[in-house]
Amino acid sequence: MMLILMDVWDSVRGFMATGGDILWLVAGVLFLMWVLMLERFWYVNWVAPKEHRGIIDLWNNREDSTSWYAHRIREAWMSQAKQDMNARMLMIKTLVAICPMIGLLGTVTGMIAVFDVMAVHGTSNARMMAAGISMATMPTMAGMVAALSGVFFSTRLDAKMKISLEKLKDSLPHH
Numbered sequence: 698m699m700l701i702l703m704d705v706w707d708s709v710r711g712f713m714a715t716g717g718d719i720l721w722l723v724a725g726v727l728f729l730m731w732v733l734m735l736e737r738f739w740y741v742n743w744v745a746p747k748e749h750r751g752i753i754d755l756w757n758n759r760e761d762s763t764s765w766y767a768h769r770i771r772e773a774w775m776s777q778a779k780q781d782m783n784a785r786m787l788m789i790k791t792l793v794a795i796c797p798m799i800g801l802l803g804t805v806t807g808m809i810a811v812f813d814v815m816a817v818h819g820t821s822n823a824r825m826m827a828a829g830i831s832m833a834t835m836p837t838m839a840g841m842v843a844a845l846s847g848v849f850f851s852t853r854l855d856a857k858m859k860i861s862l863e864k865l866k867d868s869l870p871h872h
Contacts, residue, residue, distance in 0.1 A: 715828075716835030717810075719803030723836060726799060727843040730792040733785050734850050741857050745782060749865045752778060756869045763871075771869055778865055782858045786851070793847035800840020807833025 713720045752774050761767045811829030818825060 712835070715831050716839060717803060717806060717832040719799060719806055719836040720839055723796065723799050723803070723839045723843055726792055726796055727846075730789060730796075730843070730847050733789050733792070734847070734854060737785060737789070737854055738857075740784075741782065741854065741861060745778075745861055748781070749778065749861070749868070752865065753868045768871055771871060775862075775866060775869070779862055782862060786855070786858075789847070789851050789854075793844050793851055796840045796844035796847065797837075798840070800837040800843075803836020803840065804833045807831070807836070 713724070756762065756771065756774070759767065759770075762771075807829055810832055811826055814822060814825040814829055820826070
């Protein structure tokens, strides 16, 4: 088992070395984005339903559910539930948007490495130029893959949040 983990770690280190230091930045942003998305999935699937049941129970136990004051309370509870549900979503969407930009930064730094090789060795050293080109393309690919995974799952997360909030709204009848 330990040998397998060491082989995996060597493969990851080799990939990261091929793409340059920018890949570590992509990996860090990707890790943070996924931690936040997993926290939101946990919240939407396990915490929010309990909180929503509590809000529904409070509403159903109210004697007054028709007055102007009661409607403002309902709106405040809905607003708080929506705010709690959308917590950290802006950060997630920002991280998703940043991933391709970090990849492009890797492209620029890789191309600078290619131009440095060309300036010192000319165009005759294809092997050294290939290392710079690899350093230019790997972060771009990694940034795009990270962003695509984030777009897919954050969109799914948004949809689950909207459904959950609609169910809460429908469960709080207003007369």
